[in-house]
Amino acid sequence: MKRTTLAIKIVLSALCALALACHGDREREAMSREIADLRTVAARLEYENGNMWQDIRVRIGDEPYIVVDTIGNKLSLRKGERALMEAIVSTGSGKLVEEKGGRKWIFTTPKGTFTVLGKERDPVWYKPDWAYVEDKLPIPPPNSQARMVRGILGKYALSIGGSYKIHGTPYKRFLGQSVSHGCIRLKDEDMETLYNQVALGTKVYIY
Amino acid sequence: MKAVIAVPLVLCLIGAGGYAQEDVERRNLLEQRERLAVRLEELRREREFLLFQKEFYASDSKYLLFDFSSGRCQLKYRNRILKDAPFRVSPNMPAKARSIGVVILTRKREMAGKKTALVFGESFIVQSERKEKSLPAERRLPRVLLSQRDMKSMFYALEEGAKAYIVQ
Numbered sequence: 001m002k003r004t005t006l007a008i009k010i011v012l013s014a015l016c017a018l019a020l021a022c023h024g025d026r027e028r029e030a031m032s033r034e035i036a037d038l039r040t041v042a043a044r045l046e047y048e049n050g051n052m053w054q055d056i057r058v059r060i061g062d063e064p065y066i067v068v069d070t071i072g073n074k075l076s077l078r079k080g081e082r083a084l085m086e087a088i089v090s091t092g093s094g095k096l097v098e099e100k101g102g103r104k105w106i107f108t109t110p111k112g113t114f115t116v117l118g119k120e121r122d123p124v125w126y127k128p129d130w131a132y133v134e135d136k137l138p139i140p141p142p143n144s145q146a147r148m149v150r151g152i153l154g155k156y157a158l159s160i161g162g163s164y165k166i167h168g169t170p171y172k173r174f175l176g177q178s179v180s181h182g183c184i185r186l187k188d189e190d191m192e193t194l195y196n197q198v199a200l201g202t203k204v205y206i207y
Numbered sequence: 208m209k210a211v212i213a214v215p216l217v218l219c220l221i222g223a224g225g226y227a228q229e230d231v232e233r234r235n236l237l238e239q240r241e242r243l244a245v246r247l248e249e250l251r252r253e254r255e256f257l258l259f260q261k262e263f264y265a266s267d268s269k270y271l272l273f274d275f276s277s278g279r280c281q282l283k284y285r286n287r288i289l290k291d292a293p294f295r296v297s298p299n300m301p302a303k304a305r306s307i308g309v310v311i312l313t314r315k316r317e318m319a320g321k322k323t324a325l326v327f328g329e330s331f332i333v334q335s336e337r338k339e340k341s342l343p344a345e346r347r348l349p350r351v352l353l354s355q356r357d358m359k360s361m362f363y364a365l366e367e368g369a370k371a372y373i374v375q
């Protein structure tokens with residue numbers, strides 16, 4: 001009788017072991033399926049993220065761009081995440097000049113996105129009307145030779161449209177201050193570096 | 208009778224050996240699943256950040272990126288860096304405020320003496336390192352502290368409603 005009971009117990013525990021083993025198999029199978037699914041999702045995300053990175057890289061491009069901080073009076077030439085050069089500048093003073101006849105000029109540096117439209121060596125400044133009004137001098141005719149001033153814009157200049165330029169300056173002591181008539185002034189050495197590194201069409205972000 | 212006992216005994220022994228192996232397999236599978244879950248979370252975050260960047264291809268708004276692990280923030284416009292500046296955080300900056308994702312500039316505050324602050328909802332406030340008095344309502348907010356010069360540039364470059372992204 002005892003032997004029979006023992007035999008029944010052993011058979012039952014063996015069956016339990018088999019049942020547990022089967023259950024373990026099912027659990028492992030389920031987990032394997034889950035892992036396979038996770039792998040598929042991860043692979044899809046990796047692929048899609050890779051495409052998006054690529055798209056971003058293409059859109060940003062690898063061309064250098066100029067950034068001007070009018071509050072901090074700083075200019076930087078950047079390429080992707082790197083700053084290729086940084087310089088202290090002078091930007092617009094924000095001052096107002098009024099002519100007796102009613103014309104007004106506010107000397108601010110424009111903000112927004114611009115493009116380098118021209119590159120000049122030994123640029124000549126075509127003195128505009130406001131410069132005469134500011135100095136309280138009589139305004140010469142539009143094409144007068146008296147308006148042509150050499151040296152005041154340094155050795156190099158980049159035109160960014162609307163008569164605004166990034167240029168050198170003899171007024172180095174004012175760099176870092178907002179004193180210009182709207183142009184962006186750099187010391188000649190920085191201007192030379194900038195001039196040599198940018199091509200026509202380079203984007204200029206002024207904020 | 209002996210055979211009746213012997214067969215299940217052998218089965219039990221085989222089963223016991225199998226269990227040990229199964230246990231190792233099961234642990235491996237669990238580890239794999241955990242690793243994959245972590246990787247998926249990373250990929251989802253990366254995707255969220257990419258979608259954020261994508262949003263600014265054509266947008267005319269400037270935005271900020273905060274990297275709390277490196278202590279640097281970037282002012283960006285159309286995915287181009289306009290300014291890259293270091294910052295430090297006040298001791299009351301909780302881990303919650305650093306959770307990865309988007310925060311909105313809810314208020315630009317300018318007080319007498321050129322004291323400025325950028326308030327990002329209930330998350331944190333960006334101020335200059337110079338000791339400044341805070342409004343009572345903002346006193347409990349954690350602070351991101353920038354140099355006076357960087358703060359000034361960022362303040363005037365951003366508009367209320369601008370977005371910032373916490374990278375890490």
